[in-house]
Amino acid sequence: MKKIVLASLMAVLLVIMAACGSDDKETGTESNKKEDTTITFGVTPWTSTVPPTKIAKLIIEDMGYTVEEVNADVGNVVIGLGRGDLDVFMDLWLPVHEVKIEKNKDNIEALSISYDNAALGIVVPTYMTDINSVSDLVGKEDMFNNELYGIEEGAGTTPTINELIDSYGLDMKQITSSEGGMLAQAKRFISDEKPVVFYGWRPHTMFNKYDLKMLEDEKNHFEASTVTVFGNKELKEKAPEVHAFLSNWNISIDDMEELIEVLENDGTDPEELAREWIDNNQDKVNKMLGK
The missing domain is CATH 3.40.190.10 (Periplasmic binding protein-like II)
Incomplete structure (x- = not known):
């Protein structure tokens, strides 16, 4: 009788050990799968x-x-x-x-x-009190050297800005470079309180660094x-x-x-x-x- 009980206990232990080994193997396999x-x-x-x-x-x-x-x-x-x-x-x-x-x-x-x-759109410094909408730029393009600064050529906003320029009949050219290049140009003008217009969006620290306002776009080229x-x-x-x-x-x-x-x-x-x-x-x- 004792032999039968002992054999049964050994069988149970073997099953448990096999299950544990299987779990370890599965866990290891899952871990390796993630790493790979x-x-x-x-x-x-x-x-x-x-x-x-x-x-x-x-x-x-x-x-x-x-x-x-x-x-x-x-x-x-x-x-x-x-x-x-x-x-x-x-x-x-x-x-x-x-x-x-x-x-x-x-x-x-x-x-x-x-x-x-x-929010995203066209921005100017707040010291430009007479410029509050895109239509306010019409006839004043030479104040900005006929330039509007954008980001890289492949950005989704680049063609939108070009469409905006065309639809308002602005005598301006979008100058594309990069986010850093655009902001460097903006900083150069803002430090001397000169007119500048460029692309802006949130979230971005440009609104913390400079006093900017987003121009009203009456033709709704941009939306949040x-x-x-x-x-x-x-x-x-x-x-x-x-x-x-x-x-x-x-x-x-x-x-x-x-x-x-x-x-x-x-x-x-x-x-x-x-x-x-x-x-x-x-x-x-x-x-x-x-x-």
């Missing part, structure tokens, strides 16, 4: 792209995945999403970028709204944007956990401007700042993670 899966983010040269990308990157790395960043202009980022070369972009502005999305709609999807009511996270449609199958997290993603426009201001003024490492935001907003992070 690379999530690739598209990153534009805009200041608004950096904070959300770094925050999401660190959270996804904490899940156990490898994350890479690929720098490109927004047009190439959307193309990369469509081809599957990129998995995620955190900073698509709607309706500004709708044309770019339309060309790749079969392969990309909106995952979540990062923040909305992001909804900043949206987009991903390749294969992401859900590739990394369901990442897809679920990004589908719950959101951050306030006020947080965004604070983060951008710290990056620009303090020279803080972007990933250090992102980690600090995560630590200070763990309740928000947990909600995005579905915890």
Whole structure:
């Protein structure tokens, strides 16, 4: 009888040990699968792209995945999403970028709204008291050397600004370069309180650094944007956990401007700042993670 009981106990122990070994193997396999899966983010040269990308990157790395960043202009980022070369972009502005999305709609999807009511349009310094709308520029173009400063040529707003110039009959040319180049020119004029007109948007520290006003656009070329996270449609199958997290993603426009201001003024490492935001907003992070 004792032999039968002992044999039964040994059999139970063997089953338990096999189950534990199986669990360990499955856990290890899952961990290795994550490590072998690379999530690739598209990153534009805009200041608004950096904070959300770094925050999401660190959270996804904490899940156990490898994350890479690929720098490109927004047009190439959307193309990369469509081809599957990129998995995620955190900073698509709607309706500004709708044309770019339309060309790749079969392969990309909106995952979540990062923040909305992001104002954008044409701005001038507040010391230009007689210029309060785009129509006020008509007949005064020479005050600005017939130049309106924009960002990079491939940006979604570049053709919109050209359309605005044409529709108002402005004798002006849009000067494109980059966000930094545009702001450097604006700063040069503002420091001498000279006339200057350029493209502006929120979230951005330009409104903290300078006294600016957004011109009324009577023809509605610009409207407040909804900043949206987009991903390749294969992401859900590739990394369901990442897809679920990004589908719950959101951050306030006020947080965004604070983060951008710290990056620009303090020279803080972007990933250090992102980690600090995560630590200070763990309740928000947990909600995005579905915890």
